[in-house]
Amino acid sequence: MAKNSEIKLIGTAASPFVNRVQFVLHLKSIEYEFIDENLASKSELLLKSNPVYKKVPVLIHANKPPIPESLIIIEYLDEIYPDIHPILPSDPSVRADNRFWANFIDTKFFPLFEELRRTPEKEGKEAIKKQLIEGSKLLEEAFVKFSNGKDYFGGDDVGYLDIVLGCFLGWTKFVEKHNEFKIIDEVRTPKLLEWTKRIWSHEALMDAIPRNETLMDFYMMLQINRPPRKATSS
Numbered sequence: 001m002a003k004n005s006e007i008k009l010i011g012t013a014a015s016p017f018v019n020r021v022q023f024v025l026h027l028k029s030i031e032y033e034f035i036d037e038n039l040a041s042k043s044e045l046l047l048k049s050n051p052v053y054k055k056v057p058v059l060i061h062a063n064k065p066p067i068p069e070s071l072i073i074i075e076y077l078d079e080i081y082p083d084i085h086p087i088l089p090s091d092p093s094v095r096a097d098n099r100f101w102a103n104f105i106d107t108k109f110f111p112l113f114e115e116l117r118r119t120p121e122k123e124g125k126e127a128i129k130k131q132l133i134e135g136s137k138l139l140e141e142a143f144v145k146f147s148n149g150k151d152y153f154g155g156d157d158v159g160y161l162d163i164v165l166g167c168f169l170g171w172t173k174f175v176e177k178h179n180e181f182k183i184i185d186e187v188r189t190p191k192l193l194e195w196t197k198r199i200w201s202h203e204a205l206m207d208a209i210p211r212n213e214t215l216m217d218f219y220m221m222l223q224i225n226r227p228p229r230k231a232t233s234s
């Protein structure tokens, strides 16, 4: 791994947004120091480094201003290490389209996971499951378009959208298991299913994404600190 003790990452192991950054750090062989954050009792360092959102991840690079927001961080890493495993496509139009889908994933698709957890009624949960399935079909179409018959969104190798979506695979599996349904399956999203198998066993992601126990601990922390909403009586 390239020596770079000047990079520090404030994060928590169960956060997919943190894992997203770790995925890129591993792909680019950048050595970094991980500063473990307790989100139930946030540190002064986090509050000072990300005073606006108070969220992880935050990247600290030497004595430069801290960088919050996972998408901004991974683009920054791609800019400062452009030669080792470039992640953003070089064509501006394809790059814009990649960013469009990243925005869809972060603002429309993944928030449904939390919505599902917080919704108390069965009926409401079923409606959210449908939205997740609709979202996964759109992602299947995006995958077919970007991969162009190859293995990844990025083509022959892991690219921007592989990282942006791949970091949610641990939580996807967790949500599927605990809600007894499939978001990605062989009938509706066959290409995406094959892709998940490839990404899930990719060395750089395997090292970044925690497997079940850590996710369950984080889930329990959320259940306590941000419990499901109360059911509305009809």
Ligand SMILES: N[C@@H](CCC(=O)N[C@@H](CS)C(=O)NCC(=O)O)C(=O)O
Pocket: 014, 015, 016, 017, 039, 054, 055, 056, 057, 068, 069, 070, 071
């Ligand atoms: N848009 C942010 C989202 C980061 C985020 O939601 N982080 C969560 C952990 S998964 C967090 O720090 N939550 C603390 C809080 O909401 O107070 C990013 O991409 O970095």
